[in-house]
Amino acid sequence: MSPETSPETSPETSSAPSPSPGCETSPGLDFQRARSPEQREARRRAILGEAAALLTEMPLADVSLRELARRVGLSKTNVVRYFETREAVFFALLNQSLDDWLTDLDLPTATPGAVPGGPAGPAVVPDGSAGPAAVPGAPADAVAVVGALARSLAGRPVICELWSALGRELERNISAGTVREFKLAHTALQSRLAALLTDRIPALSDAAARELVATTILLIAGLWPFANPSPQVAEAVTDPRLAHSRVDFADRLSRSLQVTLAGLLALG
Structure with missing residues (x-):
C-alpha cells in the first residue's frame, strides 16, 4: 500500500x-x-x-x-x-440553512384580488389569534403573511446571525470565485422566497417580491445586533428610562415588513 x-x-x-x-x-x-x-x-x-x-x-x-x-x-x-476559510464555512452554512428553512416554511395565503388601501383590520395569524393591526395600504391577510415570515425568521437565529454578518464580516478573507459561487446560489434561494411571497400575496408583483426579500435581509442585518446586545448593554437597558432601546426582534421586523409591504403595494 x-x-x-x-x-x-x-x-x-x-x-x-x-x-x-x-x-x-x-x-x-x-x-x-x-x-x-x-x-x-x-x-x-x-x-x-x-x-x-x-x-x-x-x-x-x-x-x-x-x-x-x-x-x-x-x-x-x-x-x-x-472550505478555504472560516468565511467560506459560514457562506455554505447560510445557504444550507436557507434551503432547509424554505423547504419547511409555511405561510398563510392572502385573498386574491384584495384591494391595497382597503379597510384594515387585525391580521389573523395561522393559529387563529389576532395579530397586529394592519397598516393602511395593505390588506390584513397580506399583513398576516409578512407577520408569519417575521416570526419564522425569528426562530432561525443562524440565518439571522449570518445575514447580519454578511457585509461587515463574512465578505472578507475570501476568494472572488468562492464569493461568486455563494452569491449565485444565494440569489437562487432569494428567488425561491420571492416566488413563495408572490404565491401567497397575489397582489405583489415579481419585482416587488424581490424587493421585499432584499429589504427583509437589510432589516435583519440592522435589527439583529440590536436585538441581541452584549451582556453589558443588555444589563444597561434594564433601566426603565431606556425601555425604548430594547428591541423585540420579531415584533420590530414584523412591523417593518408591514410598512414595506404597504409601500410596495401602493407603488404597484
Whole structure:
C-alpha cells in the first residue's frame, strides 16, 4: 500500500486531533480519509453542523477555524480541504440553512384580488389569534403573511446571525470565485422566497417580491445586533428610562415588513 493511501499516513488520520473530553464528533466520521463523494458530503455536512452548534455558544466573531476543526475532530488543514476559510464555512452554512428553512416554511395565503388601501383590520395569524393591526395600504391577510415570515425568521437565529454578518464580516478573507459561487446560489434561494411571497400575496408583483426579500435581509442585518446586545448593554437597558432601546426582534421586523409591504403595494 502506498504512503498516499495508507491509513497510517493519510493526512486526515495522522493530523486529526483527538476529540476533547465531552466533545462528541459527528456520527460516522472515523477520521479516515473521505474518498467517495458520499463520504466527502458527510464530512462537509458534519463541519457545517458543528459550525451551527458553535453559533449557539458564542458570537460569530469568536468562532475560529481552529476551534471548528477541533470540534469536528479534524486538523485545520483538513477542514480547509472542504472550505478555504472560516468565511467560506459560514457562506455554505447560510445557504444550507436557507434551503432547509424554505423547504419547511409555511405561510398563510392572502385573498386574491384584495384591494391595497382597503379597510384594515387585525391580521389573523395561522393559529387563529389576532395579530397586529394592519397598516393602511395593505390588506390584513397580506399583513398576516409578512407577520408569519417575521416570526419564522425569528426562530432561525443562524440565518439571522449570518445575514447580519454578511457585509461587515463574512465578505472578507475570501476568494472572488468562492464569493461568486455563494452569491449565485444565494440569489437562487432569494428567488425561491420571492416566488413563495408572490404565491401567497397575489397582489405583489415579481419585482416587488424581490424587493421585499432584499429589504427583509437589510432589516435583519440592522435589527439583529440590536436585538441581541452584549451582556453589558443588555444589563444597561434594564433601566426603565431606556425601555425604548430594547428591541423585540420579531415584533420590530414584523412591523417593518408591514410598512414595506404597504409601500410596495401602493407603488404597484
